[in-house]
Amino acid sequence: MTVFILVAGAFTGPYVWRDTAARLTAEGAEVHTVALTGLGRKSAGPAAAIDLETHIADVLAVIDPLVAGEGRDIVLVGHDYGIHPVLGAADRRAGAVTRIVHLDSGMPQDGVPALAAVPDQQLREELARGGGGPALPPPARDAWPRWGSTAGLSEAALDGLTALAAPQPLNTLLQPLRLTGAVAAVPVTGVLCTGNGPGIEMVQLMVDLGEPALQPLTDPRVTFFELPTGHWPMLSCPTELAGILIDAAAGGGHRLKAPGTPAHLRPFLLDVPERPRERTGNTDLYLPEGPGPHPAVVFVHGGPVPAEARPTPRDWPTLTGYAGYVAGHGAVAATLDHRLHAVTDYARAAEDVAAAVERVRADPRVDADRVALWFFSGGGPLTADWLAAPPAWLRCLAANYPILAPLPNWGVVDARFHPVRAVAGAGKLPIVLVRAGREMAEIAATVAEFLTEAERCGADVEVVDVPEGRHGFETLDRTDEAREAVHRAVAAVLARLTA
Structure with a gap:
């Protein structure tokens, strides 16, 4: 059986996965949506005590009971900020994880905090100085584009995203991700939302230009899919996303070409x-x-x-x-x-x-x-x-x-x-x-x-x-x-x- 562990991004929690999770379950998969401390799960302590390590522990708490089960393929899916705790957890349980899916997220590296992936440069600088207190307030309804394109979201979906959003503990963005390198052995799939960023053709072009950080993407264990939507595909096209996740779990997707003559x-x-x-x-x-x-x-x-x-x-x-x-x-x-x-x-x-x-x-x-x-x-x-x-x-x-x-x-x-x-x-x-x-x-x-x-x-x-x-x-x-x-x-x- 394929087991999907879904980890949401900044300000959001398990609720964003409702429709995608239902579709995956209908297809026979087992689905777990992770409630990250301070976002989907209440914290007993102050927001300042919540950091990336806290969220890695939250993901591990879902993985570990599943490892004992036989015949399970565990697929970790990280959206946006969620890829950081996903990678941290997978690095510590690399032998138990079948595949990691980067859902419209970056490629975090060892020693780099999630803050580096915040798209708004002015906001990055402000947060790096510690501005905003122990938790970053969730975006107002018209401010979500600072965090990613809202293309494809209905008015009702945008209303729901805003109403249910929670403050993001600041230290989850500031604490560097620490990786031993074990996670590099886990196959990877990238789901690119072309309403929010580059598609597969542009990524191939950047690989051909010789960008060193992108060369690992030509590994045959790395596959790609595209969705013609904005940054929240689980809300804008949940059925299509579920289909892609199923295909990804089976090893499907587009593979980039290693540069010959670019x-x-x-x-x-x-x-x-x-x-x-x-x-x-x-x-x-x-x-x-x-x-x-x-x-x-x-x-x-x-x-x-x-x-x-x-x-x-x-x-x-x-x-x-x-x-x-x-x-x-x-x-x-x-x-x-x-x-x-x-x-x-x-x-x-x-x-x-x-x-x-x-x-x-x-x-x-x-x-x-x-x-x-x-x-x-x-x-x-x-x-x-x-x-x-x-x-x-x-x-x-x-x-x-x-x-x-x-x-x-x-x-x-x-x-x-x-x-x-x-x-x-x-x-x-x-x-x-x-x-x-x-x-x-x-x-x-x-x-x-x-x-x-x-x-x-x-x-x-x-x-x-x-x-x-x-x-x-x-x-x-x-x-x-x-x-x-x-x-x-x-x-x-x-x-x-x-x-």
Whole structure:
């Protein structure tokens, strides 16, 4: 028999599992919902005495009586904060646990407190200073999005979530998780709620970029499922969640590919003759024939990209391919590396881009009054500065499969980096947007939002569609359709530079 032990997240208790547990039971499983001290279970002592170790003990108290039973597969499910006591308990009973399910939760590491996973940076800093007393009050009805997307929740479900929420003992968030490493032997399933964060395709992309912390996810014992909902799937789609948990217990799910040749390092889809380039600091220049001055296109890579990733983005085939192609058509092309290593790095990445642009414009072979900026993927938020107040020398702004609004799992991001809001200031600035038809849903939603706002404010946007193209199609899709899209996009940008 499969035994599910369900552990709820911050502010919540066993009640959130009611419908999912009922479905699991109907399918023949045994289900236990853990009442964590101070949340689902009353504490005899003060809230200050409740910490992560208290909650680990609560989970162990459910596991231990089950271990004596024969023929039981114990599956621990941790939602949100609940993954921390789940991992702590599984580390001490690794031989008894068949699988751990991370339900829209992070990947806690030894020595790291649950506070690190709180999405709101300002709140993290406040709590780290001990603000708020021994327990954190539960969110008001309109404040739940600070803790996760409420997409999919009915009004009644949101009312119930608010009415039954309990204060979260602060020390449960501040005490570091301690792991011996035994838990690493337990198979794992991640359930990704795409209304609240990345889906499987984006996780694979981050693995391919070489993020060290994500490499264990390519272990064949690790599987993934997606749910198109927000952060509380047990309330928004309990039946679907139950089905996924049953499949997970049986070892089902998608497995990530270990990086061979990552998608972003495969050859560019066009055969572009190699051109000489000049490297100065973080910037490379590709020069056309003739003395100039020539118009220039500055290519800005996406991310976040791990700081230790090699080669660095300016040597990736997509950027070198576009740069060589543009230089072959009479414009100076520039590629650069910037410091977007995490979603909190947009401000310093913007500084790097602005400095590189000024270096390019200062080069005597460049016509400083005819410059285009071309952004890719996660570099999309960096367009906001240029959209909000375009300088006279900026003749065109282009973006390929861009993220044009903060994604749900980013937490609170500086409002400055929100292109949907910034496009109202674009005025007559020509914008060329290359859209992948098979884009990740979470990114496609930001593009649709941007285009709606651009139309409302009368922005000058030309869309180049690649109907069967994927995110990063230049190294993924060697099709005539994809090649034609590159030709069209480059021609559109160069036409605006020379107009």
